[in-house]
Amino acid sequence: MALEPLLLKHRNTPGSAALEFYLAQGGYEAAKKAIRDFAPDKLIEEVKASGLRGRGGAGFPCGMKWSFVPKSNDKPKYLAVNADESEPGTFKDRILIEQLPHLLLEGILICCWAVQIKTAYIYIRGEFTEGAKILQKAIDEAYAKGYFGKNALGSGLDVDVTLHRGAGAYICGEETGLLTSLEGNRGYPKLKPPFPATHGLFRCPTVVNNVETLSNLPFIVNRGAAWFKTIGTEKSPGGKLFCVCGHVKKPDTYEVPLGTPFKELLALAGGVLDDRPLKAVVPGGSSAPVLTADEAMKVNMDFDSLAAAKTMLGSGGVIVMHDGTCMVDALYNLLRFYHHESCGQCTPCREGTGWIEKILHRLEHGQGRTEDFSLLMDICDNMQGKTICVLADAAVLPTRSFVTKFRAEFEYHVKQRKCLVARDA
Amino acid sequence: MPTIKVNGKEYDAPAGKNVLQFCLDQGLYVPHYCYHPALTIAGNCRMCIVKGSGPGLRPGLMTSCTLPVQDKLEVETEAPDVQKAREGVLEFLLINHPLDCPVCDQAGECYLQDYSFKYGRDRSRFVEKKVTKHTKDVGRNIRIWGNRCIVCTRCVRFCEEVAGTGELNVVERGDHSIIDNFPGLPMDNLLSGNTADICPVGALLDKDFLYQARVWYMETADSVCPTCSVGCNLKVDTYQGQVKRLRPRENQAVNQWWLCDIGRYNHKFTSAPNRLGLAKTRGVATAATAAIAATAVSAPALEWERCSLDGALARTWETLDKFVRAEGAGAVAGLASAWLSNEELFLFRKFMKLGIGALDLGLVAHQDGEAHAFKSGFKIHADRNPNRRGAQELLGADAAKDGLKRVLDGIRAGRIKAVLAAGGIPGWEPDPALLAALRKLAFVAVLDVAEDAPLVSVAHVVLPGATWVEKDGTFTNAQGRVQRCQRALPPPGVAAPESDLLQQLLVLAGKREKVLSAQGVFAELAAEVPAFAGLSYRDLGGQGKCLGAAADPAVAAR
């Protein structure tokens, strides 16, 4: 299914990050329109009507999230932009930040107008040094034009935006870990409830939105909720950036309507590397349960279809693996990641991620035991749903799905004390 | 008030209170590590998981410390999946734990051990290499065994929220997370010892108590701290006749859950080699004669002779009596210390007034220390005496304030010839003028606890008394709260609580028939001294009562 590229329309156009370029494309008109034509409540309704769902991972309806923020102004309200892109297999926000920073800034203005927020922070992951420079330049340009600051864009609302660099911690992509980090702490996720909408940043009402989510807003405002709903599926409207990586010929970010069959996405990415048989696909960032080739080739890429396939759309990071992949090694790699990135706050995650990694290390190195399978499943039971945030679950989901769906391969490692697949780089 | 159901039983519960604390208040068992009622809720250990459901709540497992009481909430604390979750948490906590209980001081009072009893496995499923962490001093008094740490952050929150000093933090992350201080800036706040108390495992240990005793061999008595006029409630842990450790005992009206380091470690004098275990006298016969001949010999010039306690008591009474007969009652004065219990101060005054008829009573007290206040409101008073307030009530406000000066003046004027002084004060540095004056006296009898105490140096008779851990009695703290200290140990040798010694003097003076227990004396005191009216040991209980409580409901509510 073809889609007029929106978010990625100007990617790879030289100078796309500059304000003049963006203005030449009609930039900031949507924000002006939002302020001119929409009372804040009406704007929230419009975004609700568009059905836009969060593009960060959880897929929560964006307008609904905004509507949870109290209308009263007795406390400051904040927008925290989640630009801490670090879900393995995901690299879409990096492109938006580096190539179309003003699109994001315009989205921020629209959100701030809708929720009447005066202070926005963009929490950008520490490693995005180049992105931070580009974004800071864009912010400076926008301030110079009066798009931010006092009476932003002539709206009567003062809107400030501050770029805030993270410092290397996956957990700060979790919305409350992000807030704790922004407050100047170790990035420990916060206890919920209360939720950020009422007790977020500095204990004040806070909207946390992902870069891609916000970047959709100018289009929704310009063309209307009804137009947005014509793209994608009923419950997953709109286009989506999918980051296709791993064993494909053309790893890249692809913008397609939600609901696009995986098969088509794979074709867009040029098919499997070296034309080898497809073995497995992680469809929504490393935390999503893995799909076998058969499952993947049948699934459509939207929130509900992937949920029906017992996995998730997540961040849109699509990791493709061909038949040369050792699933034990792949899972071991992922658990090393979760072990490394567990903040260490909750017992089950702090201890469980490391334990699973160690067991997988043994399995991978020919020292597995048959009882390790039931042990792994039991550790998963003891972790899942028992922690403050979902990092434990994010480690459990791949573990369960890899071990269950590729059991024979894991058993081969135990019995033969070596790998089933011939390894090739 | 909301109604909630716990394990099928209905309770009225205060809205907003966390369910864990509510369950604990009801005596229901809910295991937990990170939760402490004094600290902000961290919710990190995940041990207090219960099964919950209610309006607006997604039913399932949740931590009870983070779950506020609300109407129609239903909680199960013992469901099979709750049990399973707790078993999981405990197993996670133990996989990287060294299981070195045989050499761990926490053994016997360790939450890991306690919960293993209910949730533990009989063997480990963890066969890999454990993560290892540092063992080091993190403070003047505290050492951490990082391998035993469960990163519950109680100590970190304590330093931040109670002490307000923030010396400790979690460093690194994930399963390498470990408690540490900033290099070169160890935890040196004056509440640091509490971190070892609230550490639920053997990670933070008190260096003072390290390898001193297995806790299950120790005996414990409830008491109060004598080191300042706050009167923190504490427990005295003893082993083989020695105090091994002082621990705070919760009293929300006084010390909440805490004990300061100054008080905590101020028990070494109880078993110091300088403790007086025998009575002794020097030059008493000469003194008595000399008194009449007015050619007194200063005590320090004389040689000590050993003496039975009864003999020393008899000589004390007889000599004082001789002075009264020869010079009049005004020739004998009394000095009581603010380290004496209420009962002892009462008896002291009784003996001096009824037995002797003395005119002048004075109060001696430990010199002031530095006052401290902490973020949580906890205070250390400058007044380093446990019972100045009691002395004001029992000796009289005037005697407590100006009595000492009058005694000093009387000695200098030659009017006062003999002094009875009672109540050893550990670490006391008295006014040199006082000692100089006493040194010139014809007769000084003291009840004290240390061989090298200042008053002993000027005494003719020394009656060995008891430290606060060796006696029953009550102290009145600065807020007027009367609190019991209970005997944890026998005094050394023939030493005896001052209340016994003073009663024996009263018996010798013919003013009392027999020696009563501290409780008996308190009953007498309460009957005679209006401020204490209506109080009794039973009434004081473990938390004490304020003076005037019986008469005034507003005071009683304090």
Next chain:
Amino acid sequence: MPVQFSEKSRARFEWLLTRYPTRQAALLPTLRLAEEEFGSIGLEEMKYVAGLIGVSPAHVLGVVSFYTHYRRPEHGKYILQVCSTLPCALRGCERITDHLKKKLGIKVGETTKDKRFTLKKVECLAACDRAPMMQVNDQDHYDLTPEKVDRILDGLP
């Protein structure tokens, strides 16, 4: 010599404070400022920043050690951060790490004796479309081969 911000950094710090409702929120950016000014974040720098922000040095130590991206005194002039997470692993990042280990004669996590290079394996750097990749200080390098790695290292000043 005690560490202290230059006038320029000081001004930048003061500006940072105006961007947040609490001083503490300026901690991470102030650490970045310190990193730029002093070259790395060591104990003295942490103490200095703690004083500026008004938190305990232990708090700053906890924060710095929580994050992986601050430059520490033990690091070499160039920190080579080779992404090692699954998407890069599928594209052969192990070859890149092995090559660097051999070339530099150090293990992962170590620094060369001349303090020129520190080799780190890091988690997903969000450039999976151009895997394998590494970050050399602030510069990203994509689609790596051992030969390309050689050229990159040889071209460093």
